[in-house]
Amino acid sequence: MHANDTRPRFAASRAATIAAALALGVAMSAPASSASPTPSASKQAAGAGTAAALPTNSVYQLPVALTDQDGRDFRLADRRGKPMLVSMFYSSCQFVCPMLIDTLRDTESKLGAGEREQLGVLMVSIDPAHDTVAVLKQKANERAIATPRWAMARTDAASVRKLAAVLGIQYRALADGEFNHTTALILLDADGRIVARSSQLGNADPAFVLKVRQTLEAGSH
Amino acid sequence: MPLHRLALRAVPTSARRAIGWLAMAFVTLPLAAPATGYVQLPAGKLTSVLAGDADTAPLTIAPFAMRSTPVTKGEFHRFVRAHPQWRRDRVPATFADAGYLRAWRTADAPGDAGTEAQPVTQVSWFAAQAYCEAEGGRLPTWSEWEYAAAADATRRDARGDPAWRARILGWYARPATGPLPKVGGKPNVYGVRDLHGVVWEWVDDFNALLVDGDSRTGKDPDKLKFCGAGAINLQDRENYAVLMRVALLSSLNASDSTGSLGFRCVHPTH
Numbered sequence: 001m002h003a004n005d006t007r008p009r010f011a012a013s014r015a016a017t018i019a020a021a022l023a024l025g026v027a028m029s030a031p032a033s034s035a036s037p038t039p040s041a042s043k044q045a046a047g048a049g050t051a052a053a054l055p056t057n058s059v060y061q062l063p064v065a066l067t068d069q070d071g072r073d074f075r076l077a078d079r080r081g082k083p084m085l086v087s088m089f090y091s092s093c094q095f096v097c098p099m100l101i102d103t104l105r106d107t108e109s110k111l112g113a114g115e116r117e118q119l120g121v122l123m124v125s126i127d128p129a130h131d132t133v134a135v136l137k138q139k140a141n142e143r144a145i146a147t148p149r150w151a152m153a154r155t156d157a158a159s160v161r162k163l164a165a166v167l168g169i170q171y172r173a174l175a176d177g178e179f180n181h182t183t184a185l186i187l188l189d190a191d192g193r194i195v196a197r198s199s200q201l202g203n204a205d206p207a208f209v210l211k212v213r214q215t216l217e218a219g220s221h
Numbered sequence: 222m223p224l225h226r227l228a229l230r231a232v233p234t235s236a237r238r239a240i241g242w243l244a245m246a247f248v249t250l251p252l253a254a255p256a257t258g259y260v261q262l263p264a265g266k267l268t269s270v271l272a273g274d275a276d277t278a279p280l281t282i283a284p285f286a287m288r289s290t291p292v293t294k295g296e297f298h299r300f301v302r303a304h305p306q307w308r309r310d311r312v313p314a315t316f317a318d319a320g321y322l323r324a325w326r327t328a329d330a331p332g333d334a335g336t337e338a339q340p341v342t343q344v345s346w347f348a349a350q351a352y353c354e355a356e357g358g359r360l361p362t363w364s365e366w367e368y369a370a371a372a373d374a375t376r377r378d379a380r381g382d383p384a385w386r387a388r389i390l391g392w393y394a395r396p397a398t399g400p401l402p403k404v405g406g407k408p409n410v411y412g413v414r415d416l417h418g419v420v421w422e423w424v425d426d427f428n429a430l431l432v433d434g435d436s437r438t439g440k441d442p443d444k445l446k447f448c449g450a451g452a453i454n455l456q457d458r459e460n461y462a463v464l465m466r467v468a469l470l471s472s473l474n475a476s477d478s479t480g481s482l483g484f485r486c487v488h489p490t491h
Binding site for chain 1: 315
Protein backbone atom coordinates (compact mmCIF):
# COMPACT_ATOMS: atom_id res chain seq x y z
CA MET A 1 0.00 0.00 0.00
CA HIS A 2 1.28 3.39 -0.87
CA ALA A 3 0.23 6.98 -0.27
CA ASN A 4 -0.46 6.56 3.39
CA ASP A 5 -1.83 10.05 3.48
CA THR A 6 -4.78 9.01 1.38
CA ARG A 7 -5.70 5.86 3.24
CA PRO A 8 -8.77 5.57 5.35
CA ARG A 9 -8.24 6.81 8.84
CA PHE A 10 -11.68 5.70 9.88
CA ALA A 11 -10.66 3.61 12.82
CA ALA A 12 -13.84 1.58 12.79
CA SER A 13 -13.39 0.74 9.11
CA ARG A 14 -9.81 -0.22 9.68
CA ALA A 15 -10.75 -2.37 12.59
CA ALA A 16 -13.53 -3.89 10.55
CA THR A 17 -11.18 -4.64 7.70
CA ILE A 18 -8.70 -6.23 10.00
CA ALA A 19 -11.40 -8.18 11.77
CA ALA A 20 -12.79 -9.33 8.45
CA ALA A 21 -9.35 -10.20 7.21
CA LEU A 22 -8.75 -12.30 10.28
CA ALA A 23 -12.14 -13.92 10.03
CA LEU A 24 -11.66 -14.78 6.42
CA GLY A 25 -8.06 -15.62 6.58
CA VAL A 26 -7.49 -12.99 3.95
CA ALA A 27 -3.95 -13.54 2.87
CA MET A 28 -2.98 -10.15 1.63
CA SER A 29 0.10 -10.68 -0.38
CA ALA A 30 2.72 -8.08 0.26
CA PRO A 31 1.86 -5.27 -2.12
CA ALA A 32 4.41 -5.12 -4.85
CA SER A 33 6.33 -1.92 -4.48
CA SER A 34 5.71 0.02 -7.61
CA ALA A 35 9.02 1.73 -7.09
CA SER A 36 10.95 -1.49 -6.96
CA PRO A 37 13.78 -1.15 -9.47
CA THR A 38 13.74 -4.73 -10.57
CA PRO A 39 13.14 -5.03 -14.26
CA SER A 40 12.94 -8.68 -15.07
CA ALA A 41 14.21 -9.62 -18.46
CA SER A 42 12.42 -12.93 -18.24
CA LYS A 43 9.05 -11.28 -18.06
CA GLN A 44 7.70 -10.08 -21.31
CA ALA A 45 5.68 -6.95 -21.68
CA ALA A 46 2.90 -9.14 -22.91
CA GLY A 47 -0.03 -7.35 -21.34
CA ALA A 48 0.53 -4.20 -23.24
CA GLY A 49 1.93 -5.34 -26.52
CA THR A 50 4.75 -2.87 -26.19
CA ALA A 51 8.50 -3.27 -26.48
CA ALA A 52 9.72 -6.37 -24.75
CA ALA A 53 12.54 -4.44 -23.11
CA LEU A 54 10.13 -2.32 -21.12
CA PRO A 55 10.42 -3.11 -17.40
CA THR A 56 7.48 -5.18 -16.22
CA ASN A 57 6.75 -2.68 -13.47
CA SER A 58 6.63 0.26 -15.85
CA VAL A 59 3.56 2.48 -15.99
CA TYR A 60 4.12 2.41 -19.75
CA GLN A 61 2.91 -1.18 -19.82
CA LEU A 62 -0.56 0.33 -19.88
CA PRO A 63 -1.80 0.93 -23.41
CA VAL A 64 -3.48 4.32 -23.16
CA ALA A 65 -4.27 6.61 -26.07
CA LEU A 66 -4.20 10.28 -25.11
CA THR A 67 -4.79 13.62 -26.81
CA ASP A 68 -3.01 16.77 -25.66
CA GLN A 69 -4.14 20.37 -25.48
CA ASP A 70 -3.12 20.94 -29.08
CA GLY A 71 -5.10 17.97 -30.34
CA ARG A 72 -2.04 15.78 -30.80
CA ASP A 73 -2.74 12.08 -30.31
CA PHE A 74 -0.10 10.05 -28.52
CA ARG A 75 0.27 6.94 -26.49
CA LEU A 76 1.36 7.02 -22.88
CA ALA A 77 4.37 4.86 -23.72
CA ASP A 78 5.52 7.50 -26.22
CA ARG A 79 6.68 9.47 -23.17
CA ARG A 80 9.32 6.83 -22.54
CA GLY A 81 12.88 8.08 -22.82
CA LYS A 82 13.08 10.81 -20.24
CA PRO A 83 11.92 11.23 -16.65
CA MET A 84 8.39 12.51 -16.23
CA LEU A 85 6.26 14.17 -13.61
CA VAL A 86 2.73 12.83 -13.89
CA SER A 87 -0.41 14.01 -12.21
CA MET A 88 -4.16 13.81 -12.63
CA PHE A 89 -6.54 16.75 -12.33
CA TYR A 90 -9.71 18.28 -13.73
CA SER A 91 -9.80 21.72 -15.17
CA SER A 92 -12.95 23.06 -13.51
CA CYS A 93 -11.50 22.40 -10.07
CA GLN A 94 -11.23 25.68 -8.21
CA PHE A 95 -9.15 24.87 -5.21
CA VAL A 96 -6.64 22.05 -5.20
CA CYS A 97 -5.90 21.67 -8.90
CA PRO A 98 -4.57 25.20 -9.40
CA MET A 99 -2.31 24.50 -6.44
CA LEU A 100 -1.24 21.28 -8.09
CA ILE A 101 -0.04 23.25 -11.11
CA ASP A 102 1.68 25.74 -8.80
CA THR A 103 3.41 22.88 -7.04
CA LEU A 104 4.59 21.28 -10.27
CA ARG A 105 5.90 24.66 -11.32
CA ASP A 106 7.64 25.22 -8.00
CA THR A 107 9.19 21.77 -8.18
CA GLU A 108 10.56 22.60 -11.62
CA SER A 109 11.84 25.93 -10.41
CA LYS A 110 14.24 24.16 -8.08
CA LEU A 111 15.98 22.62 -11.07
CA GLY A 112 18.55 24.16 -13.36
CA ALA A 113 17.40 25.15 -16.83
CA GLY A 114 19.33 22.23 -18.32
CA GLU A 115 17.74 19.80 -15.93
CA ARG A 116 14.30 21.19 -16.62
CA GLU A 117 14.71 20.56 -20.32
CA GLN A 118 15.21 16.88 -19.59
CA LEU A 119 12.02 16.56 -17.57
CA GLY A 120 8.58 16.01 -19.05
CA VAL A 121 5.35 16.92 -17.30
CA LEU A 122 2.04 15.22 -18.03
CA MET A 123 -1.26 16.16 -16.45
CA VAL A 124 -4.16 13.87 -17.37
CA SER A 125 -7.76 14.89 -16.82
CA ILE A 126 -10.05 12.69 -14.73
CA ASP A 127 -13.02 14.50 -16.27
CA PRO A 128 -12.96 13.62 -19.98
CA ALA A 129 -16.65 14.47 -20.37
CA HIS A 130 -15.90 18.15 -19.76
CA ASP A 131 -12.21 18.48 -20.42
CA THR A 132 -12.23 18.61 -24.17
CA VAL A 133 -9.13 19.54 -26.13
CA ALA A 134 -10.44 23.11 -26.30
CA VAL A 135 -10.91 23.29 -22.54
CA LEU A 136 -7.42 21.89 -21.97
CA LYS A 137 -6.02 24.38 -24.44
CA GLN A 138 -7.66 27.24 -22.60
CA LYS A 139 -6.32 25.99 -19.28
CA ALA A 140 -2.83 25.52 -20.74
CA ASN A 141 -2.86 29.08 -22.06
CA GLU A 142 -4.27 30.46 -18.85
CA ARG A 143 -1.52 28.85 -16.82
CA ALA A 144 1.14 29.41 -19.49
CA ILE A 145 2.51 25.90 -19.27
CA ALA A 146 5.64 25.16 -21.28
CA THR A 147 4.20 23.03 -24.07
CA PRO A 148 5.06 20.63 -25.53
CA ARG A 149 7.40 19.63 -22.70
CA TRP A 150 4.42 20.07 -20.41
CA ALA A 151 1.19 18.58 -21.62
CA MET A 152 -2.39 18.55 -20.45
CA ALA A 153 -4.11 15.53 -21.90
CA ARG A 154 -7.35 13.61 -21.99
CA THR A 155 -8.39 10.03 -22.67
CA ASP A 156 -11.59 7.96 -22.47
CA ALA A 157 -13.28 7.30 -19.13
CA ALA A 158 -12.26 3.63 -18.93
CA SER A 159 -8.64 4.53 -19.58
CA VAL A 160 -8.77 7.24 -16.92
CA ARG A 161 -9.78 4.55 -14.43
CA LYS A 162 -6.90 2.31 -15.50
CA LEU A 163 -4.33 5.08 -15.52
CA ALA A 164 -5.39 6.12 -12.04
CA ALA A 165 -5.13 2.48 -10.98
CA VAL A 166 -1.59 2.23 -12.31
CA LEU A 167 -0.60 5.47 -10.62
CA GLY A 168 -2.34 4.68 -7.35
CA ILE A 169 -4.62 7.70 -7.58
CA GLN A 170 -8.16 7.57 -6.20
CA TYR A 171 -10.92 9.69 -7.71
CA ARG A 172 -14.66 9.83 -7.60
CA ALA A 173 -17.23 11.88 -9.48
CA LEU A 174 -19.72 13.71 -7.33
CA ALA A 175 -23.30 14.50 -8.25
CA ASP A 176 -22.57 18.22 -8.53
CA GLY A 177 -19.92 17.79 -11.22
CA GLU A 178 -16.99 18.08 -8.84
CA PHE A 179 -14.58 15.27 -8.15
CA ASN A 180 -12.87 13.94 -5.12
CA HIS A 181 -9.37 12.84 -5.91
CA THR A 182 -6.11 12.26 -4.19
CA THR A 183 -3.56 14.83 -5.14
CA ALA A 184 -0.29 13.32 -6.17
CA LEU A 185 2.83 14.33 -8.02
CA ILE A 186 4.37 11.17 -9.37
CA LEU A 187 7.91 10.88 -10.66
CA LEU A 188 8.57 8.31 -13.38
CA ASP A 189 12.04 7.37 -14.50
CA ALA A 190 12.89 7.25 -18.20
CA ASP A 191 11.39 3.76 -18.44
CA GLY A 192 8.18 4.67 -16.67
CA ARG A 193 8.88 3.15 -13.27
CA ILE A 194 7.43 5.06 -10.34
CA VAL A 195 10.38 6.45 -8.44
CA ALA A 196 8.70 8.79 -5.98
CA ARG A 197 5.44 10.48 -5.19
CA SER A 198 4.45 13.53 -3.21
CA SER A 199 1.13 14.84 -2.04
CA GLN A 200 2.53 18.04 -0.60
CA LEU A 201 0.90 21.07 -2.14
CA GLY A 202 2.17 24.61 -2.24
CA ASN A 203 5.93 24.75 -1.95
CA ALA A 204 7.87 21.94 -3.56
CA ASP A 205 8.61 18.96 -1.34
CA PRO A 206 12.44 19.02 -0.90
CA ALA A 207 12.72 15.24 -0.66
CA PHE A 208 10.74 14.92 -3.87
CA VAL A 209 12.88 17.53 -5.62
CA LEU A 210 15.97 15.58 -4.61
CA LYS A 211 14.49 12.44 -6.19
CA VAL A 212 13.76 14.38 -9.37
CA ARG A 213 17.37 15.56 -9.55
CA GLN A 214 18.75 12.09 -8.89
CA THR A 215 16.48 10.60 -11.51
CA LEU A 216 17.51 13.23 -14.04
CA GLU A 217 21.12 12.54 -13.23
CA ALA A 218 20.55 8.84 -13.81
CA GLY A 219 19.61 9.99 -17.22
CA SER A 220 17.45 9.87 -20.22
CA HIS A 221 17.86 7.55 -23.13
CA MET B 222 -21.19 -25.94 9.17
CA PRO B 223 -20.93 -22.59 7.42
CA LEU B 224 -24.12 -20.63 7.43
CA HIS B 225 -24.40 -20.27 3.72
CA ARG B 226 -24.30 -24.03 3.27
CA LEU B 227 -27.05 -24.44 5.79
CA ALA B 228 -29.06 -21.85 3.95
CA LEU B 229 -28.53 -23.68 0.71
CA ARG B 230 -29.62 -27.01 2.08
CA ALA B 231 -32.71 -25.46 3.58
CA VAL B 232 -34.02 -24.72 0.09
CA PRO B 233 -34.99 -27.70 -2.06
CA THR B 234 -33.60 -27.75 -5.56
CA SER B 235 -37.05 -27.45 -7.07
CA ALA B 236 -37.74 -24.31 -5.05
CA ARG B 237 -34.40 -22.84 -6.08
CA ARG B 238 -35.29 -23.46 -9.69
CA ALA B 239 -38.64 -21.79 -9.19
CA ILE B 240 -36.99 -18.78 -7.61
CA GLY B 241 -34.53 -18.64 -10.45
CA TRP B 242 -37.35 -18.84 -12.96
CA LEU B 243 -39.24 -16.06 -11.22
CA ALA B 244 -36.13 -13.97 -11.19
CA MET B 245 -35.78 -14.49 -14.91
CA ALA B 246 -39.22 -12.98 -15.34
CA PHE B 247 -37.58 -9.66 -14.56
CA VAL B 248 -35.81 -9.83 -17.87
CA THR B 249 -37.65 -7.16 -19.77
CA LEU B 250 -34.98 -5.52 -21.88
CA PRO B 251 -33.11 -7.11 -24.75
CA LEU B 252 -29.56 -7.95 -23.78
CA ALA B 253 -26.68 -6.70 -25.84
CA ALA B 254 -25.80 -10.33 -26.38
CA PRO B 255 -23.73 -10.91 -23.27
CA ALA B 256 -22.28 -14.33 -22.67
CA THR B 257 -24.53 -16.88 -21.05
CA GLY B 258 -24.80 -16.84 -17.30
CA TYR B 259 -25.91 -13.22 -17.08
CA VAL B 260 -29.19 -12.04 -15.63
CA GLN B 261 -30.89 -8.72 -16.20
CA LEU B 262 -31.27 -6.10 -13.50
CA PRO B 263 -33.81 -3.34 -14.11
CA ALA B 264 -33.16 0.35 -13.59
CA GLY B 265 -33.78 1.61 -10.09
CA LYS B 266 -32.79 3.84 -7.22
CA LEU B 267 -30.12 3.08 -4.68
CA THR B 268 -29.49 4.76 -1.37
CA SER B 269 -25.86 3.83 -1.03
CA VAL B 270 -24.13 3.15 2.25
CA LEU B 271 -21.72 5.74 0.90
CA ALA B 272 -22.61 9.36 0.60
CA GLY B 273 -20.49 12.39 -0.01
CA ASP B 274 -21.47 15.87 0.99
CA ALA B 275 -22.80 16.53 -2.46
CA ASP B 276 -24.62 13.33 -3.25
CA THR B 277 -26.81 12.18 -0.41
CA ALA B 278 -29.76 11.78 -2.77
CA PRO B 279 -30.51 8.24 -4.02
CA LEU B 280 -28.47 7.22 -7.05
CA THR B 281 -30.18 6.27 -10.28
CA ILE B 282 -28.94 2.93 -11.51
CA ALA B 283 -29.23 2.24 -15.22
CA PRO B 284 -30.29 -1.28 -16.26
CA PHE B 285 -27.49 -3.78 -16.64
CA ALA B 286 -26.87 -7.49 -16.97
CA MET B 287 -24.76 -9.15 -14.30
CA ARG B 288 -23.13 -12.53 -14.12
CA SER B 289 -25.29 -14.63 -11.88
CA THR B 290 -22.20 -16.14 -10.23
CA PRO B 291 -18.62 -15.03 -9.65
CA VAL B 292 -16.09 -16.06 -12.30
CA THR B 293 -14.84 -19.54 -11.46
CA LYS B 294 -11.39 -21.04 -11.51
CA GLY B 295 -12.41 -23.12 -14.49
CA GLU B 296 -13.57 -20.07 -16.41
CA PHE B 297 -10.44 -18.12 -15.55
CA HIS B 298 -8.33 -21.11 -16.55
CA ARG B 299 -9.87 -20.99 -20.02
CA PHE B 300 -9.28 -17.23 -20.16
CA VAL B 301 -5.59 -17.60 -19.31
CA ARG B 302 -5.19 -20.27 -21.97
CA ALA B 303 -6.80 -18.02 -24.56
CA HIS B 304 -4.91 -14.93 -23.37
CA PRO B 305 -1.50 -16.21 -22.26
CA GLN B 306 -0.30 -12.69 -21.52
CA TRP B 307 -2.28 -13.13 -18.30
CA ARG B 308 -0.29 -16.17 -17.17
CA ARG B 309 1.38 -15.47 -13.86
CA ASP B 310 4.82 -15.94 -15.46
CA ARG B 311 4.10 -13.44 -18.23
CA VAL B 312 1.94 -10.73 -16.70
CA PRO B 313 3.80 -7.45 -16.17
CA ALA B 314 4.31 -6.54 -12.51
CA THR B 315 2.39 -3.34 -13.17
CA PHE B 316 -0.77 -5.43 -13.62
CA ALA B 317 -0.39 -8.15 -11.01
CA ASP B 318 1.63 -8.64 -7.86
CA ALA B 319 3.55 -11.74 -6.84
CA GLY B 320 0.43 -13.29 -5.31
CA TYR B 321 -1.38 -13.47 -8.66
CA LEU B 322 -2.64 -17.04 -9.22
CA ARG B 323 0.08 -18.15 -6.88
CA ALA B 324 -1.80 -21.24 -5.69
CA TRP B 325 -2.10 -22.63 -9.22
CA ARG B 326 0.00 -25.73 -9.76
CA THR B 327 1.40 -24.43 -13.02
CA ALA B 328 1.46 -21.08 -14.75
CA ASP B 329 -1.43 -22.00 -17.01
CA ALA B 330 -3.55 -24.35 -14.94
CA PRO B 331 -5.02 -24.50 -11.43
CA GLY B 332 -4.16 -28.17 -11.36
CA ASP B 333 -6.60 -29.14 -8.64
CA ALA B 334 -9.24 -31.50 -9.90
CA GLY B 335 -12.65 -30.67 -8.54
CA THR B 336 -11.99 -27.01 -7.87
CA GLU B 337 -13.16 -25.73 -11.24
CA ALA B 338 -16.46 -24.53 -9.81
CA GLN B 339 -14.85 -22.53 -7.01
CA PRO B 340 -14.66 -18.79 -7.52
CA VAL B 341 -11.29 -17.71 -8.87
CA THR B 342 -9.29 -15.64 -6.39
CA GLN B 343 -5.73 -14.30 -6.33
CA VAL B 344 -6.58 -12.06 -9.25
CA SER B 345 -5.64 -8.42 -9.58
CA TRP B 346 -8.04 -5.69 -10.63
CA PHE B 347 -6.33 -5.47 -14.02
CA ALA B 348 -6.71 -9.21 -14.61
CA ALA B 349 -10.35 -9.13 -13.54
CA GLN B 350 -11.02 -6.17 -15.79
CA ALA B 351 -9.27 -7.91 -18.71
CA TYR B 352 -11.40 -11.00 -18.19
CA CYS B 353 -14.60 -8.95 -18.27
CA GLU B 354 -13.45 -7.06 -21.34
CA ALA B 355 -12.83 -10.39 -23.06
CA GLU B 356 -16.51 -11.14 -22.41
CA GLY B 357 -17.46 -7.80 -23.89
CA GLY B 358 -18.24 -6.29 -20.49
CA ARG B 359 -16.54 -4.73 -17.51
CA LEU B 360 -16.43 -5.03 -13.76
CA PRO B 361 -19.54 -3.68 -12.01
CA THR B 362 -19.28 -0.26 -10.48
CA TRP B 363 -19.54 -0.18 -6.72
CA SER B 364 -23.07 1.22 -7.07
CA GLU B 365 -24.11 -1.60 -9.39
CA TRP B 366 -22.65 -4.19 -7.04
CA GLU B 367 -24.29 -2.62 -4.01
CA TYR B 368 -27.62 -2.37 -5.86
CA ALA B 369 -27.55 -6.06 -6.75
CA ALA B 370 -26.35 -7.05 -3.30
CA ALA B 371 -29.10 -5.13 -1.50
CA ALA B 372 -31.64 -7.74 -2.59
CA ASP B 373 -32.68 -10.95 -0.93
CA ALA B 374 -34.76 -13.73 -2.43
CA THR B 375 -37.97 -11.71 -2.48
CA ARG B 376 -37.08 -8.05 -2.02
CA ARG B 377 -35.01 -5.65 -4.09
CA ASP B 378 -33.85 -3.89 -0.98
CA ALA B 379 -33.70 -6.05 2.12
CA ARG B 380 -31.11 -3.94 3.89
CA GLY B 381 -33.49 -2.50 6.43
CA ASP B 382 -34.24 -5.96 7.77
CA PRO B 383 -32.12 -6.71 10.86
CA ALA B 384 -32.45 -10.44 10.24
CA TRP B 385 -31.04 -10.06 6.72
CA ARG B 386 -28.14 -8.01 8.04
CA ALA B 387 -27.39 -10.52 10.75
CA ARG B 388 -27.42 -13.39 8.26
CA ILE B 389 -24.93 -11.66 6.01
CA LEU B 390 -22.74 -10.58 8.86
CA GLY B 391 -22.61 -14.21 9.94
CA TRP B 392 -20.50 -15.04 6.92
CA TYR B 393 -17.86 -12.51 7.83
CA ALA B 394 -17.48 -14.15 11.21
CA ARG B 395 -16.99 -17.58 9.67
CA PRO B 396 -13.44 -18.87 9.94
CA ALA B 397 -12.00 -19.48 6.50
CA THR B 398 -10.04 -22.60 7.13
CA GLY B 399 -11.50 -24.88 4.49
CA PRO B 400 -11.55 -24.56 0.71
CA LEU B 401 -13.77 -21.97 -0.92
CA PRO B 402 -17.31 -23.17 -1.58
CA LYS B 403 -18.45 -23.72 -5.14
CA VAL B 404 -20.42 -20.95 -6.81
CA GLY B 405 -24.15 -21.39 -7.29
CA GLY B 406 -25.73 -20.35 -4.02
CA LYS B 407 -29.28 -19.27 -3.56
CA PRO B 408 -30.37 -16.63 -6.12
CA ASN B 409 -31.63 -13.24 -5.01
CA VAL B 410 -34.72 -11.63 -6.50
CA TYR B 411 -32.81 -10.81 -9.70
CA GLY B 412 -31.30 -14.27 -10.03
CA VAL B 413 -27.84 -13.16 -8.89
CA ARG B 414 -26.06 -15.57 -6.59
CA ASP B 415 -23.16 -15.56 -4.16
CA LEU B 416 -23.01 -11.80 -3.62
CA HIS B 417 -22.62 -12.52 0.07
CA GLY B 418 -21.00 -15.46 1.70
CA VAL B 419 -18.38 -16.65 -0.76
CA VAL B 420 -15.71 -14.10 -1.70
CA TRP B 421 -14.95 -10.40 -1.73
CA GLU B 422 -15.34 -8.95 -5.21
CA TRP B 423 -13.47 -6.34 -7.23
CA VAL B 424 -15.46 -3.44 -8.61
CA ASP B 425 -14.65 -1.23 -11.58
CA ASP B 426 -14.25 1.90 -9.49
CA PHE B 427 -12.57 0.38 -6.44
CA ASN B 428 -10.27 3.39 -6.51
CA ALA B 429 -13.24 5.74 -6.17
CA LEU B 430 -13.85 4.67 -2.60
CA LEU B 431 -12.09 7.49 -0.83
CA VAL B 432 -13.26 6.65 2.62
CA ASP B 433 -12.19 9.41 4.87
CA GLY B 434 -11.09 9.01 8.41
CA ASP B 435 -13.33 11.45 10.08
CA SER B 436 -16.57 10.70 8.33
CA ARG B 437 -17.92 9.72 11.73
CA THR B 438 -18.07 13.35 12.68
CA GLY B 439 -18.98 14.71 9.28
CA LYS B 440 -16.11 17.15 9.50
CA ASP B 441 -13.73 17.72 6.68
CA PRO B 442 -10.42 17.24 8.42
CA ASP B 443 -8.09 17.99 5.57
CA LYS B 444 -9.47 19.84 2.62
CA LEU B 445 -6.13 19.73 0.89
CA LYS B 446 -6.19 15.99 0.70
CA PHE B 447 -8.95 15.73 -1.84
CA CYS B 448 -9.86 18.01 -4.66
CA GLY B 449 -13.47 19.11 -4.56
CA ALA B 450 -15.53 18.22 -1.56
CA GLY B 451 -14.44 15.95 1.24
CA ALA B 452 -14.29 12.21 1.08
CA ILE B 453 -17.11 9.75 1.34
CA ASN B 454 -19.25 9.81 4.40
CA LEU B 455 -20.43 6.47 5.55
CA GLN B 456 -24.12 7.11 5.62
CA ASP B 457 -25.49 3.81 6.78
CA ARG B 458 -23.37 2.77 9.69
CA GLU B 459 -25.57 -0.17 10.58
CA ASN B 460 -24.65 -2.03 7.46
CA TYR B 461 -21.29 -3.30 8.66
CA ALA B 462 -21.13 -6.19 6.22
CA VAL B 463 -21.22 -3.90 3.22
CA LEU B 464 -19.02 -1.29 4.86
CA MET B 465 -16.35 -3.92 5.41
CA ARG B 466 -16.25 -4.41 1.66
CA VAL B 467 -15.82 -0.70 1.15
CA ALA B 468 -13.03 -0.61 3.69
CA LEU B 469 -11.26 -3.52 2.06
CA LEU B 470 -11.62 -2.23 -1.50
CA SER B 471 -10.50 1.26 -0.53
CA SER B 472 -7.29 -0.20 0.88
CA LEU B 473 -6.28 -2.11 -2.25
CA ASN B 474 -3.96 -1.33 -5.11
CA ALA B 475 -4.99 -2.46 -8.57
CA SER B 476 -2.17 -4.99 -8.78
CA ASP B 477 -2.99 -6.59 -5.41
CA SER B 478 -4.49 -10.05 -5.15
CA THR B 479 -5.72 -12.02 -2.17
CA GLY B 480 -6.94 -15.52 -1.59
CA SER B 481 -10.50 -14.41 -0.92
CA LEU B 482 -10.96 -11.68 -3.50
CA GLY B 483 -12.69 -12.63 -6.74
CA PHE B 484 -14.94 -10.85 -9.21
CA ARG B 485 -17.89 -11.00 -11.57
CA CYS B 486 -18.69 -8.94 -14.67
CA VAL B 487 -21.55 -6.83 -15.99
CA HIS B 488 -22.80 -5.58 -19.34
CA PRO B 489 -24.56 -2.24 -19.55
CA THR B 490 -27.82 -2.81 -21.41
CA HIS B 491 -29.17 0.65 -21.96
